[in-house]
Amino acid sequence: MLPLPPEKRQVSPFFVFYLITSAQIGMGILSLPRYIVKSAGQDAWIAIIITALSIHVILWMVYQILNKGTNDITVTHKELFGKWLGGLLSLALIVYLLLVAASTLRGYIEMIQVWIFPQLDTWYMALILSALVYVYVIGGFRVVVGICCLSFIFNFPLIVTLWFPLQDAQFSHLFPVFDHSAAEILSASKKMTLYFSGFETIFFFYPFIKNARSSQKWAQYGAAFTTFIYLAVTIISIMYFNKNQLIQTIWPTITLWKVVDFPFLERFEYLNLAIWLFNILPSTCLFIWAATRGIKQLFTVKQKHSLIVLLVIISVAAVLLKDREQIQQLNTMLSSVSFYVMYAYIPFVFFYQLIKSKVRKTL
Amino acid sequence: MKAFLFWSVFTLALLFGYSIETKILEDIQHISAIGYDYVDEHRMKGTAAAPFYPPGVDVQPLNAFFTGVGHNVLSILEKQQIQAQRKLATGRLQAFLISKELAKNGVDKLTDPLARSTAVGRDVHMAVVDGSAEELLTFTYPNAPTSAQYLSDFMEKTLKDIVPHPTTHAFLSQYDGFGQDPFLPILEKKEDHIRYKGLALFKDDQYAGALSNKDSYVFKLLYEKSKTGTYEIRFKNKKYISIENIRSKTEYKVSGSQDNPRVAIHVSMMGEVRDASSVVLKGDTLKEVEKEWSKEMTKRAEKIMKKFQELHVDPLGIGEKVRSHFRHFDKEAWKDHYPNVPVEFHMNVRIRNTGITE
Numbered sequence: 001m002l003p004l005p006p007e008k009r010q011v012s013p014f015f016v017f018y019l020i021t022s023a024q025i026g027m028g029i030l031s032l033p034r035y036i037v038k039s040a041g042q043d044a045w046i047a048i049i050i051t052a053l054s055i056h057v058i059l060w061m062v063y064q065i066l067n068k069g070t071n072d073i074t075v076t077h078k079e080l081f082g083k084w085l086g087g088l089l090s091l092a093l094i095v096y097l098l099l100v101a102a103s104t105l106r107g108y109i110e111m112i113q114v115w116i117f118p119q120l121d122t123w124y125m126a127l128i129l130s131a132l133v134y135v136y137v138i139g140g141f142r143v144v145v146g147i148c149c150l151s152f153i154f155n156f157p158l159i160v161t162l163w164f165p166l167q168d169a170q171f172s173h174l175f176p177v178f179d180h181s182a183a184e185i186l187s188a189s190k191k192m193t194l195y196f197s198g199f200e201t202i203f204f205f206y207p208f209i210k211n212a213r214s215s216q217k218w219a220q221y222g223a224a225f226t227t228f229i230y231l232a233v234t235i236i237s238i239m240y241f242n243k244n245q246l247i248q249t250i251w252p253t254i255t256l257w258k259v260v261d262f263p264f265l266e267r268f269e270y271l272n273l274a275i276w277l278f279n280i281l282p283s284t285c286l287f288i289w290a291a292t293r294g295i296k297q298l299f300t301v302k303q304k305h306s307l308i309v310l311l312v313i314i315s316v317a318a319v320l321l322k323d324r325e326q327i328q329q330l331n332t333m334l335s336s337v338s339f340y341v342m343y344a345y346i347p348f349v350f351f352y353q354l355i356k357s358k359v360r361k362t363l
Numbered sequence: 364m365k366a367f368l369f370w371s372v373f374t375l376a377l378l379f380g381y382s383i384e385t386k387i388l389e390d391i392q393h394i395s396a397i398g399y400d401y402v403d404e405h406r407m408k409g410t411a412a413a414p415f416y417p418p419g420v421d422v423q424p425l426n427a428f429f430t431g432v433g434h435n436v437l438s439i440l441e442k443q444q445i446q447a448q449r450k451l452a453t454g455r456l457q458a459f460l461i462s463k464e465l466a467k468n469g470v471d472k473l474t475d476p477l478a479r480s481t482a483v484g485r486d487v488h489m490a491v492v493d494g495s496a497e498e499l500l501t502f503t504y505p506n507a508p509t510s511a512q513y514l515s516d517f518m519e520k521t522l523k524d525i526v527p528h529p530t531t532h533a534f535l536s537q538y539d540g541f542g543q544d545p546f547l548p549i550l551e552k553k554e555d556h557i558r559y560k561g562l563a564l565f566k567d568d569q570y571a572g573a574l575s576n577k578d579s580y581v582f583k584l585l586y587e588k589s590k591t592g593t594y595e596i597r598f599k600n601k602k603y604i605s606i607e608n609i610r611s612k613t614e615y616k617v618s619g620s621q622d623n624p625r626v627a628i629h630v631s632m633m634g635e636v637r638d639a640s641s642v643v644l645k646g647d648t649l650k651e652v653e654k655e656w657s658k659e660m661t662k663r664a665e666k667i668m669k670k671f672q673e674l675h676v677d678p679l680g681i682g683e684k685v686r687s688h689f690r691h692f693d694k695e696a697w698k699d700h701y702p703n704v705p706v707e708f709h710m711n712v713r714i715r716n717t718g719i720t721e
Binding site: 170 | 373377381383384454455478481484485486528532533535536537539540541680683684686687688689690691692
């Protein structure tokens with residue numbers, strides 16, 4: 001039996017709200033409208049709602065799994081599937097989280113290379129970002145929660161700036177509603193899953209929440225808030241851009257910020273790109289923290305040591321992704337992986353646990 | 364102590380061990396306005412106005428222009444760069460001019476870098492120049508220190524009230540998308556001033572026709588909500604009355620079937636009489652003025668619409684409105700439908716007051 005974290009390492013349940021939103025909102029939102037409009041056109045917002053509803057159900061499943069267990073997912077895995085198979089599943093989940101972290105990190109570096117410094121070397125930026133992640137994660141879970149909380153405050157003004165593109169928006173772009181077939185909308189929904197990924201980290205930080213059972217409410221609110229942000233960005237992008245233009249624009253959300261014009265600041269998007277660091281940093285920190293925590297539970301390696309190894313691996317992975325095409329490939333791969341994690345793996349564990357406990361009762 | 368030493372060395376190494384090209388405001392020269400002229404089928408001539416600010420306190424900027432001939436915007440920029448004393452930057456570009464002759468040959472190759480570049484903003488004002496863009500840019504105007512400043516002020520302050528906002532974003536979005544054709548204001552250099560001449564209508568990326576100054580006023584009312592503009596009507600006995608628009612709203616109503624769509628444009632306007640020499644505006648006369656105003660506007664709007672349909676251009680975005688009305692819209696068929704679609708105008712006008720005299 002692995003020990004539970006002491007109370008002084010735990011955080012209040014409502015912090016789960018910040019953890020979920022900052023884990024989910026990362027690089028994805030910058031290119032989100034483009035991918036879903038490609039398949040569902042002006043009905044893309046319906047696809048977001050469909051995915052969001054399913055995410056709420058899956059989040060409920062995640063909590064059911066963890067509530068029945070006694071510690072985090074690694075312990076539950078071991079109880080359900082035995083030492084080896086359970087350990088393998090936990091390891092797969094850790095690798096998945098690391099890949100999401102690597103893709104986030106590389107995505108941010110790419111964005112800086114395209115928008116601000118074309119000459120910037122990937123390794124240089126990866127080094128700086130890894131050092132930042134190290135500083136936060138080494139402080140422990142409570143510090144990671146702190147940066148998640150701060151990022152929420154830093155990023156809130158960015159939502160307000162969506163008002164500027166709204167002035168040039170064309171309402172008619174949203175009509176007619178339901179112009180696309182169910183298959184098209186569902187394929188957009190499928191693409192959406194990667195953008196909602198990140199809440200899987202609950203599997204690892206669950207024991208660190210006080211009265212963890214009661215935190216489900218906050219987790220659901222967090223997912224709902226993410227949905228709201230995604231909806232706002234997508235609907236405004238659809239109204240602001242022409243469909244063809246939106247599909248060709250790589251980062252529609254940043255292009256939206258291009259119209260933001262203050263008397264004291266001509267080009268707002270550059271400031272935004274800098275602020276965006278506080279959007280990718282907490283999610284990367286959270287993913288890496290979850291990975292180190294998982295490794296500690298599996299192999300009893302000190303988090304301090306595994307952290308350095310993981311950061312090196314992630315930086316190397318980021319440097320190895322040379323151009324846009326490779327980044328795109330990683331994202332496409334991750335997109336289908338996260339689809340299976342959410343809609344196959346989590347329900348599988350949920351039902352397996354349910355059946356197993358039923359069987360045990362009847363015996 | 365060891366950790367402190369490590370982080371100090373780490374930070375110092377990162378700060379000083381790596382250099383990246385910087386753009387410092389004092390070391391670069393901003394292009395404020397840029398204009399393109401037609402040379403031959405494949406080449407064009409670009410003129411960049413990049414005012415130079417000499418060092419010192421309270422100095423006037425010096426007019427500086429760089430021209431180059433090339434196939435596309437970037438190769439021209441390279442040629443402009445080799446004449447400039449500092450690195451040219453496009454981050455603060457405010458006006459983008461295209462000569463009418465070039466516009467007639469298509470502006471496709473001009474707009475691509477505007478959409479692609481991270482540096483150029485989305486709210487750069489665009490315009491078509493009747494005549495030579497180079498001449499308009501390089502002339503020394505008596506009412507502004509630099510031509511670029513005159514131009515950007517003119518586009519931002521004056522044109523704003525006369526035409527729908529002619530920004531890059533609007534142009535690109537109309538040009539790329541379905542259901543609307545782009546339009547841009549036409550400027551010309553008349554004696555020693557810049558003058559607004561009318562509205563250039565584009566079909567795809569080519570200049571197809573123009574609206575006169577007075578027509579473009581009605582166009583703005585049909586196109587968007589507006590709170591500006593003065594319109595002159597001819598009243599009985601050749602008396603002229605000027606009415607200022609206080610606020611107007613426009614609404615498009617689509618009816619009929621997809622193969623047989625009908626469009627009705629409802630404009631409601633509220634005005635104030637500003638100039639009515641030797642007409643007493645009371646009771647019935649006021650009603651008559653309203654009627655006359657509405658009649659003239661409808662007549663003009665119908666004339667404009669007829670022109671659009673004859674030219675096969677759709678700057679009002681009627682295609683987009685019709686598309687948003689019908690499910691599974693056939694975009695190809697619409698192109699054939701458009702010239703024959705019946706468009707009705709309903710002008711609902713009201714004169715709110717007549718100034719401080721009757």
